[in-house]
Amino acid sequence: MSQIVKAQPKPIASQSVFQRGLKEIKRHWQLYLIMLPPLLIILVFHYGPMVGLQIAFKEFNVVGGIWNSPWVGLKHFKEFITSYQFPRLIKNTLGISLYSLIAGFPVPILLAVMINECTNTKFKKAVQLITYAPHFISTVVMVSVVLMLMAPRAGMINNIIALLGGERIDFIAKPEYFKSIYVWSGIWQSMGYNSIIYIAALSGIDPSLYEAATVDGASKLQRIMNIDLPGILPTIIIQLIMQCGRLMNVGHEKVLLMQNNLNMSSSDIISTYVYRIGLENARYSFSAAVGMFNSVINTFLLILVNSISRKVSETSLW
Amino acid sequence: MKKNLNAIRLSSGDRIFNIINLTLLSIIMVIVLYPLIYILSASFSNSNAVMAGRVWLFPVEPTLAGYEAVFKNPQIPRSFVNTIYLTVAGTMVNIAFTIMLAYPLSRKTLFGRGVITGFITFTMLFSGGLIPSFLLIKGMGLYNTYWALILPGAVSVYNVIVARTFFQSNIPDDLYEAASLDGCSDIYFMWKFVLPLSAPIIAVLTMFYAVGHWNSYFNAMIYLQDSKKFTLQVVLRNILIANQIDNEMMKDIDAMQKQEGLAQLLKYSLIVVASVPMLVLYPFIQKHFVKGIMIGALKG
Numbered sequence: 001m002s003q004i005v006k007a008q009p010k011p012i013a014s015q016s017v018f019q020r021g022l023k024e025i026k027r028h029w030q031l032y033l034i035m036l037p038p039l040l041i042i043l044v045f046h047y048g049p050m051v052g053l054q055i056a057f058k059e060f061n062v063v064g065g066i067w068n069s070p071w072v073g074l075k076h077f078k079e080f081i082t083s084y085q086f087p088r089l090i091k092n093t094l095g096i097s098l099y100s101l102i103a104g105f106p107v108p109i110l111l112a113v114m115i116n117e118c119t120n121t122k123f124k125k126a127v128q129l130i131t132y133a134p135h136f137i138s139t140v141v142m143v144s145v146v147l148m149l150m151a152p153r154a155g156m157i158n159n160i161i162a163l164l165g166g167e168r169i170d171f172i173a174k175p176e177y178f179k180s181i182y183v184w185s186g187i188w189q190s191m192g193y194n195s196i197i198y199i200a201a202l203s204g205i206d207p208s209l210y211e212a213a214t215v216d217g218a219s220k221l222q223r224i225m226n227i228d229l230p231g232i233l234p235t236i237i238i239q240l241i242m243q244c245g246r247l248m249n250v251g252h253e254k255v256l257l258m259q260n261n262l263n264m265s266s267s268d269i270i271s272t273y274v275y276r277i278g279l280e281n282a283r284y285s286f287s288a289a290v291g292m293f294n295s296v297i298n299t300f301l302l303i304l305v306n307s308i309s310r311k312v313s314e315t316s317l318w
Numbered sequence: 319m320k321k322n323l324n325a326i327r328l329s330s331g332d333r334i335f336n337i338i339n340l341t342l343l344s345i346i347m348v349i350v351l352y353p354l355i356y357i358l359s360a361s362f363s364n365s366n367a368v369m370a371g372r373v374w375l376f377p378v379e380p381t382l383a384g385y386e387a388v389f390k391n392p393q394i395p396r397s398f399v400n401t402i403y404l405t406v407a408g409t410m411v412n413i414a415f416t417i418m419l420a421y422p423l424s425r426k427t428l429f430g431r432g433v434i435t436g437f438i439t440f441t442m443l444f445s446g447g448l449i450p451s452f453l454l455i456k457g458m459g460l461y462n463t464y465w466a467l468i469l470p471g472a473v474s475v476y477n478v479i480v481a482r483t484f485f486q487s488n489i490p491d492d493l494y495e496a497a498s499l500d501g502c503s504d505i506y507f508m509w510k511f512v513l514p515l516s517a518p519i520i521a522v523l524t525m526f527y528a529v530g531h532w533n534s535y536f537n538a539m540i541y542l543q544d545s546k547k548f549t550l551q552v553v554l555r556n557i558l559i560a561n562q563i564d565n566e567m568m569k570d571i572d573a574m575q576k577q578e579g580l581a582q583l584l585k586y587s588l589i590v591v592a593s594v595p596m597l598v599l600y601p602f603i604q605k606h607f608v609k610g611i612m613i614g615a616l617k618g
Contacts, residue, residue: 021429025430028425030503030504031425032422034418034508035419037415038418039434041469041470041472042441044454045454045470046445048450048454050444050446050450051450052449052450052451053446053450055449066453114339117336118340127343128604129601130350131346132608133350133597137533137593138533138534138551139533139551140535140555141554144559147558148585148586149356154368154370154582156356158371188349188350192350196612219329219332220331220332221331221335252448253535256536257555271448279449279540287448291447291449295444295445295446299443299444303443
């Protein structure tokens with residue numbers, strides 16, 4: 001046995017983090033190199049706009065650009081909060097979110113439970129295939145379908161109403177129908193896709209629990225209430241957190257397509273307001289301020305909901 | 319014949335439950351399917367029949383007039399081609415960048431792993447917003463180019479985390495240890511070992527990203543000015559929602575009604591044509607899509 005005396009490296013404890021870090025980076029430089037392009041993209045296109053957010057505190061003009069436009073402090077925020085549209089925007093945004101939450105949150109869960117209880121595999125697969133499909137329809141097509149089905153003269157829904165003896169209603173033109181149309185078409189489109197995560201959770205429940213319950217004489221309904229639902233409770237809570245965290249975050253894409261002058265009083269939400277004021281009216285600073293107002297609230301909500309959940313249950317996002 | 323003494327007989331309550339369950343699910347399937355079938359039938363029907371509300375389940379007075387009008391419009395095939403190009407190019411960039419970020423982060427001994435992960439996940443918490451992003455794109459000279467549609471969304475942090483989880487559970491640590499003892503560099507290891515083993519996650523990510531590109535309209539709408547560059551969804555939006563159909567000069571009420579009927583018919587046919595690619599591929603990829611979501615759902 002030959003003893004090869006190796007040069008002893010400096011013991012770890014006496015090396016600073018910096019020195020150790022440098023050594024690691026040098027050893028795995030290829031990994032760091034590979035991460036560079038994606039990180040650069042994130043830096044430029046995700047953090048870059050955050051830097052540009054400073055125009056919310058400035059009076060942006062084309063000559064000065066982002067850096068040389070004059071500072072105006074909180075002027076835009078004050079203007080927004082005191083504007084006559086502010087209450088309406090908040091009401092519409094929150095209204096849509098809460099409506100979506102209350103009506104839409106339970107549906108995928110129920111669907112998942114029902115699918116899970118299917119005994120016939122062919123039927124089960126058919127249900128899944130059909131209900132997942134609408135998710136893949138693009139937003140533009142989806143809204144077009146909704147607009148055409150709700151049309152007063154030739155739309156399918158009004159045809160059914162007329163057949164049953166009722167009067168045709170121009171749904172899209174009336175503000176009071178907007179939220180319902182938006183929410184229920186959304187449920188129609190995404191209930192299948194959203195149920196997948198619950199189906200996955202249900203498949204993770206120990207089957208012996210079912211056997212034990214059945215032997216004890218539990219009916220299917222009792223098994224669902226006592227095994228299924230508690231079993232997927234962590235998943236449900238996380239999904240609930242995520243949806244609550246997005247309460248003020250209604251996306252502009254679908255609403256923008258469904259908006260028109262007639263239903264504006266009910267369909268104008270913060271994000272579409274930012275789009276209209278910012279991109280159509282080019283009031284960059286003001287709309288950036290409104291957008292920032294919204295983003296900050298979203299971030300705050302997400303952190304709040306997550307810490308509440310951490311205290312109340314054991315599940316949280318981080 | 320011996321009776322199976324261990325078989326648990328379904329109680330009558332359970333049988334009723336099953337029947338109700340089956341019925342409810344069937345109703346749901348009808349609710350999901352019927353609008354789609356209606357649109358399909360209407361697209362093949364005589365426009366007068368559609369306007370008069372005579373179409374219920376099957377095409378009435380079948381005609382291809384709607385489809386003729388769709389394909390006569392030069393914008394539509396052109397935007398189809400544009401979208402295919404954008405989807406392919408964009409998805410390739412997505413996959414490459416996602417894996418380039420996810421694999422190194424999956425190495426538990428990577429120095430700075432926590433910092434980098436925090437750096438990218440913060441962007442899921444807070445964003446600069448629409449207007450600053452728009453000004454940035456303009457300032458970088460990317461306005462009216464496809465780069466504006468590919469670069470900003472090139473890395474989806476959510477997908478990076480999903481991919482990272484995949485790597486953590488599927489690439490054993492000792493694999494690299496063993497390979498590096500034989501002199502294998504990090505890059506060579508990724509090329510020869512990680513990529514081949516990544517087939518499942520690449521498949522899933524490809525589907526997520528490709529569907530995203532195909533269906534997206536908003537960024538294309540705000541960043542593309544040249545109508546020749548318009549993508550499919552932008553053209554769809556213009557025709558279906560903003561009602562920008564080229565109407566020829568109308569001579570009388572009859573012609574106007576016929577025009578309007580044809581315009582409506584064109585819309586139905588256009589919807590079908592636009593959705594056909596996605597819905598045809600869908601049954602084949604559905605299984606893998608579901609698996610992909612399960613991977614994402616199981617993040618530790």
